[in-house]
Amino acid sequence: MLDKEAIAKRIAKEIQHNSYVNLGIGIPTLVANYIPKNIAVCFQSENGLLGMGPFPTEAEVDADLINAGKQTITMLPGASLFDSAMSFGMIHAQKIDLTILGAMEVSENGDIANWKIPGKMVKGMGGAMDLVASAKNIIVAMQHVNKDGESKLLPNCTLPLTGIRCVKKIVTELAVLAVLPEGGFKLLERAPGVSVDTIKKATLGKLIIEGEIPEMAFD
C-alpha cells in the first residue's frame, strides 16, 4: 500500500515535458516535489499565478503571494501574475494540460464528487467545478476505500457531483487505474505487494483487468 508521498511520487511520473499543471490541495500539492529534473513543467495556482515555486523561507514570506490553498508561496523565474478571470479563462480555454486533484468518489464513467457531503457543513466547490469541467487531462489522487473499508470507485457516485465524465486516471494507495471512455476502471498497475484480488475487493465499480498487471515502478 502506498502512503501519500508515494501516491504523489507515482503521479509525478504522469507529468509530460513542457506541460502546464494545476495541483489541487492535499496529496496533489506533494506532486511538485517529485518532478524529474529533465521535465519542464509550469504550475498554475488558480488564484492568479503561473510559475509557482516552492514554499518560501521565513525571510521570503509575502502576505501578497499565496496559492489557491492560501499557503504562502514563491514564484520561479518566468512566473506571471493575473486576475481570477484570466486564470479561469485559461482553464476553460484548455491551456492547462493537466489537473491533479483529490476526490471522495469517482464513478466508472469518470464522474467525480469531491465538494459536498449532505448533512455536513458545506465549505464550497472553490475552483474544482471549473477545473473538472475543462481540463484536457484529469488525474485523481484518492484513497481507494473509506475508513469503513467501502469502495470509493463506484458504478455511480452517491455524493453530489463536482463534474461529469471528466476523470481520466486514478492513483490510489492500491493501484493506478484508467477510466475508459466507454466506462469502467481499467487496472493498469498494482501498488508494491498489493494483489489484484485486493484491488478487486476494493473496487465496487466495473473493474477491467486484462493480462498481467505489473507492479508500479517509481523511476
Add this chain to the structure above:
Amino acid sequence: MLDKEAIAKRIAKEIQHNSYVNLGIGIPTLVANYIPKNIAVCFQSENGLLGMGPFPTEAEVDADLINAGKQTITMLPGASLFDSAMSFGMIHAQKIDLTILGAMEVSENGDIANWKIPGKMVKGMGGAMDLVASAKNIIVAMQHVNKDGESKLLPNCTLPLTGIRCVKKIVTELAVLAVLPEGGFKLLERAPGVSVDTIKKATLGKLIIEGEIPEMAFD
C-alpha cells in the same frame, strides 16, 4: 452658419465636469481644443487609451502611440493603456459618459447612419456600432443638409443604420437640437444669424419648436 470649429466649440459646452468622453473622427476631434479650464474631462481612444492628450511635437512622435483615427498622439498624466476588449468593455458597461461622433443621417427617433453608402466602397463600421449601442449620452456633430441641400435630419434614415434610438443631441451648422424620447427634433438654439424658418426648411424630420428659440452662446 457655423463652420466646423464653431460646431466643435458649441459641443464643447455640453461636456460635464468629471466626465469620460469618446471623440469620433472629424469635427468631434476638434472639440478637445475648446474644453474650459475648469472642466475636468478624460478622453478615451477606443484603441486602448484613457487620458489622451494633444498631438505630439516632432520629438514626441511614437509609432506605438496612436488614436482611433490612427493619428499619433500623446498621453496626459494619469493616462492608462489597455487592450481593445477592455476598451469596448468599458464602453458597453457605460463607463464612458459621452460619445461625440459624426453622422450622415439621423432620424427623429434617434437612429443614426454613419458607416455605409450602398454602391460605394464600404470601409467598415470600426467602433461606431459599439459606441452608439452603449453610450449613456450621444451628441452628433453633422451638417444639417447635404451638398444638394437635402435634409439629413429625417423621419427615417435612408442609409443602413449604425444604431437605433441612441442619439440625444445634434449640433449642426444651423442649430442645436435635442432628440426627444417620444420622437422628434426639438429645436434648442439657432446658429448666429440663422432664422427658425431656415432651420424648418432644412429639417425633413418632425421639428418641434416651442417658444422663442435663442441664438447659440459660445461662452
Add this chain to the structure above:
Amino acid sequence: MMINKEVKNAEEAIVDIKDGQTIMLGGFGLCGIPENCIAALVKKGVTNLTCISNNAGVDDFGIGLMLQQRQVKKMIASYVGENAEFERQLLSGELDVELIPQGTLAFRCMAAGYGMPAIFTPAGIGTEVAIGKEVRNFNGKDYLLETAFNADFAIVKAWKGDITGNLIFKGTSRNFNTMMAMAGKITIAEVEELVEPGELDPNQIHVPGVYIHRIFQGSNYEKRIEKKTISK
C-alpha cells in the same frame, strides 16, 4: 484638468452604503482584502448586506468581522471554510449562502464590467449548480448561462493607486479585485500608496481609473497570513 476621485478615508468612502444593499468585496482568502473599508463597515453598523466575495474571511478578520456583528444577510462565495461563526449562523438559519464555482464568480463580475448581461461556462454542468439554469450546447459541449452580477458597491484593495483612480496590484492580491472594481455601480478602492497622476506607468495599470469612483490611501494594514507555510 484632471478627474480627481480622492476621498479622505474609509468612513467617507462608504458613507452612503445602506442596509440591504449588495456589495462586492475583493480578495482571495485574506489576500488583497479591503481591510480599511471592512473596519469602517463594521463601525458604521450597516446591516442586511448581501456580500459577493470569494471567501468569508476568518472568525476575527476580513468579512468575519462583519459576520460577528450580524451585518451579512446573504453571502455569495465559492468557498467559506475556516470560519466557525459563519458555520454557526448558516446552520441556525440567520445567514443565507449561495455557493458558486470560483470561475463563475470571476466571470459574473467580469461580465458586469464588460457590459455583458450573461456568459456561458461549462463549470457546474451535470451538478446541482445547474439546477434551474439554462443549459446550451455549443459544438458538442454543454454550458450554463450565468448572469452578470449587479452590485450597488464594489470595494477593492490595491497596492498603488493615483487620484484619478488608476490601480496597480501586487502578487496574487489581484485575484477578484480587478473584475469587481470594473463591476460595481459605485467602486471604492483603498490602496497602500496613493500617488499623483503621472507617477504610475500607464502601461502597467491593472484597472484604469474610469472604473473607480472613490479612492483613498488606507492605513495600518495588517495583511494577515491565513496559512503561513515555510520550506523545510
Add this chain to the structure above:
Amino acid sequence: MMINKEVKNAEEAIVDIKDGQTIMLGGFGLCGIPENCIAALVKKGVTNLTCISNNAGVDDFGIGLMLQQRQVKKMIASYVGENAEFERQLLSGELDVELIPQGTLAFRCMAAGYGMPAIFTPAGIGTEVAIGKEVRNFNGKDYLLETAFNADFAIVKAWKGDITGNLIFKGTSRNFNTMMAMAGKITIAEVEELVEPGELDPNQIHVPGVYIHRIFQGSNYEKRIEKKTISK
C-alpha cells in the same frame, strides 16, 4: 526546468501554416502589427487564407503586402479603408470581406481565449449586422449572440517577451494583440526584445506565456506611422 518556446525566426515560427487556414493578426492600423511574420508569410507564399484582423494594412505595408500577392481569400475586419488594392480585389470579387463591429471583433477573440463559446453584445442591434443572428433581451435591452472565433494560428507582436512566452506591450500597440494571443490554437509571438525568464516583472506581464506556443525576437522593425500628426 523552464518551458522554452523560443524559435529562431519568423520563417521557423510560421513553417506549418497551410493554404486555406484561418489566421488572426494583431495590430490596429499599422500599430503593433507582426511585421516579421507578415514578411515571412509573403515569402512562403501561402494562399487562400482567412485573415482576422482589425484592419487590412495599407497598399504596401502590413496585410496589404499579403493582398498584393493574392494570399488572402477572406478578410474579417472592422475597418478596411486606406487600401486601394483591397478595394480593387473586393470590387472584382477576388476577395471576400466580413465587416464586424470593432468591439465584437475584440470580444469574439476574448471569448476564444476565455473558453467561452459565445458572448452577448448590444453592438449591431437594429442594423444589418444583426441579420440572421440570434437576438436576446436581458433586462429590457437587446443583445446579439456572437460566437467565439476559431483560428488555426494567432500571430501577435509585443514589445518585450521572455522565452517562456510572457509578453509585455507598449502604448496602444496592445490593442487586439492580447486577446488574439489568448485565442489562437497555435499562437506565435514576435517581440522587439526577447529576454531570459526572470527579467520581466511577473506583475507587469500582459499575456502569460501559457498562451504562447512560439516566440522569437524580430528584426528590422519599420513601425511605419500611418497618419503622423503634429501639434501646431
